[in-house]
Amino acid sequence: MHPGIREHMEVVGSDGGHVGRVDHVIGQDIELAKLDLGGGLKHHLIPLSWVDQVADEKVHLNLTKDAAKAAWREKH
Numbered sequence: 001m002h003p004g005i006r007e008h009m010e011v012v013g014s015d016g017g018h019v020g021r022v023d024h025v026i027g028q029d030i031e032l033a034k035l036d037l038g039g040g041l042k043h044h045l046i047p048l049s050w051v052d053q054v055a056d057e058k059v060h061l062n063l064t065k066d067a068a069k070a071a072w073r074e075k076h
Contacts, residue, residue, distance in 0.1 A: 004054035017065025043075035
């Protein structure tokens, strides 16, 4: 698990935009909570390689909110 990432932390893009909330970490991916309006009420996976830093109780990504949402994977 990436150091410092915990359940319910907000995930934000490099532009500060809300991407979702952490449900849990699975292998090399963060699964976002589906009960988050930013996540479209579905589970999405984003790779840990997108994490720039964990600070101020937030997971900061190295790409913008829109770029993250365009490239995330939907969990089936």
